Amino acid sequence: MNSDLPKVLHPLGNVPLVVHAMASGDVVEPERVVVIAGHGADAVEPKVLAYNPDAVVVRQTEQLGTGHAVLQAREALADFEGDAIVVFGDTPFVRPDTIAKMVASRADGNAIVMLGFEAADPGRYGRMIAVGNDLEAIVEAKDASPSQLDITLCNSGLVVADAQMLFDLLQGIGNDNASGEYYLTDIVAAARAQGHSASVVTCDEAETMGINTRAELAHAEQLFQSQKRAEALENGATLTAPDTVFFSFDTHIGRDALIEPNVVFGPSVTIESGATIRAFSHLEGCHVSRGAVVGPYARLRPGAELAENTKVGNFVEVKNANILEGAKVSHLSYIGDATIGARANIGAGTITCNYDGYMKHHTEVGEDAFIGSNTMLVAPVSIGIQAMTASGSVINKNVPNGALALGRAPQVTKLGMALKLFDKLKKTKARRAKEAK
Numbered sequence: 001m002n003s004d005l006p007k008v009l010h011p012l013g014n015v016p017l018v019v020h021a022m023a024s025g026d027v028v029e030p031e032r033v034v035v036i037a038g039h040g041a042d043a044v045e046p047k048v049l050a051y052n053p054d055a056v057v058v059r060q061t062e063q064l065g066t067g068h069a070v071l072q073a074r075e076a077l078a079d080f081e082g083d084a085i086v087v088f089g090d091t092p093f094v095r096p097d098t099i100a101k102m103v104a105s106r107a108d109g110n111a112i113v114m115l116g117f118e119a120a121d122p123g124r125y126g127r128m129i130a131v132g133n134d135l136e137a138i139v140e141a142k143d144a145s146p147s148q149l150d151i152t153l154c155n156s157g158l159v160v161a162d163a164q165m166l167f168d169l170l171q172g173i174g175n176d177n178a179s180g181e182y183y184l185t186d187i188v189a190a191a192r193a194q195g196h197s198a199s200v201v202t203c204d205e206a207e208t209m210g211i212n213t214r215a216e217l218a219h220a221e222q223l224f225q226s227q228k229r230a231e232a233l234e235n236g237a238t239l240t241a242p243d244t245v246f247f248s249f250d251t252h253i254g255r256d257a258l259i260e261p262n263v264v265f266g267p268s269v270t271i272e273s274g275a276t277i278r279a280f281s282h283l284e285g286c287h288v289s290r291g292a293v294v295g296p297y298a299r300l301r302p303g304a305e306l307a308e309n310t311k312v313g314n315f316v317e318v319k320n321a322n323i324l325e326g327a328k329v330s331h332l333s334y335i336g337d338a339t340i341g342a343r344a345n346i347g348a349g350t351i352t353c354n355y356d357g358y359m360k361h362h363t364e365v366g367e368d369a370f371i372g373s374n375t376m377l378v379a380p381v382s383i384g385i386q387a388m389t390a391s392g393s394v395i396n397k398n399v400p401n402g403a404l405a406l407g408r409a410p411q412v413t414k415l416g417m418a419l420k421l422f423d424k425l426k427k428t429k430a431r432r433a434k435e436a437k
Contacts, residue, residue, distance in 0.1 A: 001214060006040030008089035009047055010217055013224045013249035014267045017211055018044065019051045020092030020249070025085055027096035028103050032056065032080060034073045035089070038063050065181030066157065067170050074167045084163035086184065090211045092220065094158065098203045102160045105133075111165065111196035112188060114138065115158035117205045125154035126185055128200055135198040138185035142178035153200070155185055156208040165196075232259070237271075248284075260296070268302070286318075307342075320360075321352075324367075337379065338363040347373035347391065354379045366401065 001007050008018040022033060033055040037044040045057040060072045070086055077084065083106055087094060098115065105113045114135055116128045122141070127148050129137045138155045139148050159166070166187065173186040188198045211217050228247035232239060236255025239245050244261045251265040254273030263277050266284025271277060275288045278295030285302025288294060291309040298312050303320030306312060310323045313330035321338040329335055329346040337354040340346060344365050352363040353376055361379035365371065369383050372391035383389065384401035393407035 001212070001217070003214075006044055007211065009040070009043060010211070012092050012211075012217065012220055013228070013247065015051075015249040016047050017092050018048060018089040021087045021089045021094070022048070022051055022055070023249075024092075024094045024096055025087055025099055027100050028085065030085070031082065032077065034058055034076045036060050036069045036072050038069070065175065065179070066184035067173055067182035067186060070159075070184055071167060071170045071182075077163050077167075080163055082163060083160055084166050086157070086159040086166075088157050088210065091156070091158075091208060092211065093207045093209050093223065094156075095203070095207055098201070098207060099158075101203075102158065102201050105199050105201050106160045109197070110199035111161065112191050112198040113160040114185075114188065114198065114200050115156040115208070116153050116200045116202050117156060117208050118152050118202065119154040119205055122149070122152050122154050127151040128153045128155050130200050133199050133201075135188055135200045136192060137189045140177065140179070140183060140185065153202075156203070157184065159184065159187070161187070165191075169194075254290075263295075269300075337361065338365065338377075340365045341367035341369060341385070343367060344369045344371070346371045347375060349374040350377065351375075352377045352379060 001010060009016045012020060018035065033052055035048045035055055035057045037057050038060040041057065041059050048055050048057055056076050058072050058076055060069050085099060102113045102115060114128070119125055124141045126138050126140045127144055128135060128151070129139065130153060141149065169187040169190045172190055173182055175182050177183065191198055209220065211220055225246060228251065229239060229242040229245060232253045233242065235253065237253045237257045237259060239259045241261035245259055246264045248265050248267045248269065250268055252270045253259065254271060256274050257271050258276045260277065260279040262280045264282045266282070268285045269283050270287045272288060272290045274290045276293045277283070278293065281295035281298045283300040286300040286304035288306045289308045292306045294300065294312045295314065297314045299317045300312070301317065301319035304318040305322045307323060307325040309326050311328040311330055312318055312323065315332045316329050317334045319336040321335045321340065323329065323340045324342040326343040327340045329340065331348040333346055333348065333350045334352065335346065336352050337360045338352045344367065350371050354360050354363065363377045363379045364382040366383055366385035366387060368386045370388045371383065372389050372393065374392045375389045376394045378394060378396035381395060382398045384399050384403060386402050387399045388404045389395055389399065390404065390406040390408065393405060395405055395407050399405040
C-alpha cells in the first residue's frame with residue numbers, strides 16, 4: 001500500500017478493511033472472535049475492539065505464512081469446542097450468505113470446507129484440485145505444475161473446520177515450498193492423508209477480491225458504493241443521481257427518503273422514511289427523522305438529532321444538538337451543543353457560542369421561540385417558551401418565557417458625516433498615491 005498505516009486499517013466505506021471481514025462472519029453469531037494481528041498490531045487492536053469489544057487480538061510477531069498466522073489463535077481457543085471460520089482482513093466482499101453456506105457444508109459432515117471460485121484469470125491464485133465438490137488438495141501457483149496451472153477453480157483462503165482439528169493439522173505442516181512459508185492450504189492434503197473429508201463451496205469471484213494496492217482499494221470503493229446505492233434503491237429510497245451519492249458501511253436509509261445529488265454520508269448516519277436530504281450536504285454521526293428536510297449545502301456532525309418535520313437549510317451546521325419537532329434552522333447558522341424546542345424558528349446567521357476556549361456549554365431554546373437573525377447565543381444560556389430575541393443581539397443571560405430580549409448597542413445617526421468621511425478618505429488616497437511616485 002506504500003503507507004505507514006497497516007493494510008487492514010485502510011478505510012473502505014469509512015471503516016477499516018478488517019471490520020468488513022469481521023462483519024461477514026456476524027451472520028453465524030460466533031461465540032468468539034479472534035483477530036491475528038501482525039504488522040502494526042498496536043494500531044489494529046483498538047479498531048478491532050471498537051467494532052467488537054469482546055474480540056481477542058493475538059499478536060503474530062513473526063510473519064511466516066497464513067498457516068502460521070492461524071496457528072497463533074490456538075492458545076486463545078484452547079478451551080473452545082466447535083468450528084473455526086477463517087477469514088482474511090484484506091478481503092472485504094465475502095457475503096454473509098457465503099459464510100453461511102460454508103457453515104452448512106460443514107454441518108453436513110465435511111471435515112474441512114474451503115471457499116473457491118472460478119477465476120477469469122487464475123494467475124497467482126492457488127489451484128483447487130477437486131472432483132465435483134470433493135476437494136483433494138490445493139496447490140499454490142508458485143508450486144503448481146503446468147497442467148495444474150490450467151485449472152481455473154481457485155482458492156480464496158477461507159476455511160471452516162473443527163477448531164482443534166485445524167490446529168492439529170497446522171502443527172504438522174511444513175514450509176518446504178517456493179515461498180518458504182507455512183501455507184494454510186496444506187491442511188487439505190494433511191486432512192486427506194488422515195482419512196478426513198474436504199469439500200469446496202464456491203462463490204462469485206468478486207467476493208474474493210483482496211486489497212493489496214491503492215489502485216485496488218480505489219476499485220474496491222467503487223464496488224462498495226455501487227452495492228450500497230443498489231441496496232438503497234432496492235429498499236425504496238429515491239436517489240436522483242445515484243453515482244454522486246456516497247455511503248458509509250453503516251448508513252441506513254429508510255424507504256421513500258429522497259436523496260438529491262452530491263450527498264456524502266459519513267459513519268453512523270440513519271435517515272428515516274420520508275426524509276429529504278438535499279444536494280451537496282454532508283452528514284455523519286446523526287439521525288434524521290421522518291419528514292425532516294436537510295440542505296442544500298448543510299452539514300450535520302456527530303450528535304445531531306433531527307426530530308420529525310424539522311428543517312435544516314442551506315449553509316447550516318449542526319453538532320451535538322437536538323432539533324425538536326417542527327423547528328427550523330433555515331440558513332447560515334451554527335447550532336452546537338444545544339436543544340432547539342419544538343416549532344422554534346432560528347433566524348439566519350444565528351450562532352450558539354458554545355466554546356469558551358476550554359469547555360463546551362449548552363444552549364436551550366424553548367418551544368415556539370423566535371430567534372432573530374444574526375443573534376449570538378452565548379452559552380450557557382436559556383431562551384424561554386415563546387420568547388424572542390431581537391436581530392443582531394448578543395444574548396448572554398437567560399430569557400424568561402414570553403419575553404423579548406435585546407442585546408445590541410443603540411444606533412447613532414450623524415447627519416452629513418458620511419459625505420465628510422468619504423471626502424477625507426478620497427484626499428488621503430490621492431496624497432499617498434502622489435507620495436508613492
